[in-house]
Amino acid sequence: GAVVSQHPSRVICKSGTSVKIECRSLDFQATTMFWYRQFPKQSLMLMATSNEGSKATYEQGVEKDKFLINHASLTLSTLTVTSAHPEDSSFYICSARLATDTQYFGPGTRLTVL
C-alpha cells in the first residue's frame, strides 16, 4: 500500500524556537496533503490542507503565521511551528491523498515544547 513517512518522529525543543516537520509520500505522488493535530485522548483536528505549488488552506482558528506549511513538490510537505510554546505540544500527523480520495497517514510526530 501507499506509504507516508514523517520526520522527525519525536522532537523536544525550547520555548521560542521553531521546529520543522517533514511529510513525504514514498511511493506515490500526492497533489494534496493534510496536516492534523491530535490532543491526548482526542480525535484528530484538521489544521490545514496543502496543495502542491499553492498556498495552504487553513482551518478556522489555526494561525497561518504560526504554522507555516510548504508543499514544494508532489512528494513533500513541511509544517514549521514557529516560536513554539508549551501549548503547541501535541501529536502532529500528516496524510497524503491518492486520486481515489483515500488518505494515507504518516506515523506522526510528537512535539514537546519545554
Next chain:
Amino acid sequence: GEDVEQSLFLSVREGDSSVINCTYTDSSSTYLYWYKQEPGAGLQLLTYIFSNMDMKQDQRLTVLLNKKDKHLSLRIADTQTGDSAIYFCAETPASGAGSYQLTFGKGTKLSVIP
C-alpha cells in the same frame, strides 16, 4: 456541520468478535473509512467503503453500511490481543464538493482481554 459519532470504549475477550459502531450525519458522504491507531503511532487505514455498497469483507474485517440510517460498523472476527487499539470512523463528502477533508469520530478504544 458534519458529525461522526462513536462509542468510546469496547472490551472483548480474545477469540470473540468485536463490533465497533459509528453514525454520521452528512447524507452526501461518499467514502467511509475505518482507521486503526496503536499507542503513540499514526493512523493506519484498515478499510473503506463506498456509499453505494452495503458490505465489504477483507479477511477478518467486515464493514456494514446502512445508508438509510447513516450507520457504519466494523466487525473484527476472532479478535486478537494485537487488535487492541483505537479505531476511528471517518467520512468524506462527494468528490468535487471540497478538498476531500475527512471528518473523524472521536475513536473507540478496543481492549482485548486474553
